[in-house]
Amino acid sequence: xxKALIVxxxxxxxxxxxxxxxxxxxxxxxxxxxxxxxxxxxKETDLDGYDGYLFGSPTYHGEMMQGMKTMLFLAxxxxxxxxxxxxxxxxxxxxxxxxxIFDTMKNILKMDMVSGPLRLxxxxxxxxxxxxxxxxxxxxxxxxxx
Numbered sequence: 062x063x064k065a066l067i068v069x070x071x072x073x074x075x076x077x078x079x080x081x082x083x084x085x086x087x088x089x090x091x092x093x094x095x096x097x098x099x100x101x102x103x104k105e106t107d108l109d110g111y112d113g114y115l116f117g118s119p120t121y122h123g124e125m126m127q128g129m130k131t132m133l134f135l136a137x138x139x140x141x142x143x144x145x146x147x148x149x150x151x152x153x154x155x156x157x158x159x160x161x162i163f164d165t166m167k168n169i170l171k172m173d174m175v176s177g178p179l180r181l182x183x184x185x186x187x188x189x190x191x192x193x194x195x196x197x198x199x200x201x202x203x204x205x206x207x
Contacts, residue, residue, distance in 0.1 A: 063092040063204035065113035065145070070099040070126035075151035076119045079181055079193050083115060083149060086197020092204050094197070099128040105139045113145035113204050116166065118158045120150060125158035133165050145203045146172035147196065149179035156180045173207065175199050 065087050069080040077098070084094035092113075099118075102108065116133070118125035148162035159178035166172045179196045181189045 063112040065094045066111040067096045067115045068099050070118040070129040076117050079149050080117055082190055082193030083197040086194035087201045090198050090201025092201045099132050102132050108139045115147040116162050117149040120152040120156050120158040123157055142171040144172050145207055147175045147200050
């Protein structure tokens with residue numbers, strides 16, 4: 062069974078809720094999903110053993126949170142090339158963080174990314190739960206064909 066690691070940074074809990082909903086979508090598709098706060102990723106080996114990776118951060122002052130930036134530098138050393146990937150995050154105004162994470166995963170880490178980043182104002186608004194679960198299902202499908 063394919064396994065995905067979902068690493069999130071969150072200030073107020075919105076990005077964590079999105080991560081949990083994505084995990085549900087992955088599990089519905091028959092794969093395993095583990096959700097971890099970025100503070101739980103301390104060394105390269107914390108990223109070992111997964112077939113897919115999703116990284117998420119809210120946009121704060123136009124940027125991703127520092128913990129996610131640090132974790133992405135760590136991820137460069139772990140050999141994620143060719144692994145399935147996706148990015149996500151909550152935002153209030155501008156929402157750049159998920160796109161920046163996506164571009165880093167695609168262009169620097171050379172991962173096999175899904176269609177694009179998932180950007181939600183909230184996991185609870187405007188179809189957010191369904192969109193997050195659907196994103197997880199998309200990851201799950203890609204995992205099953207990789």
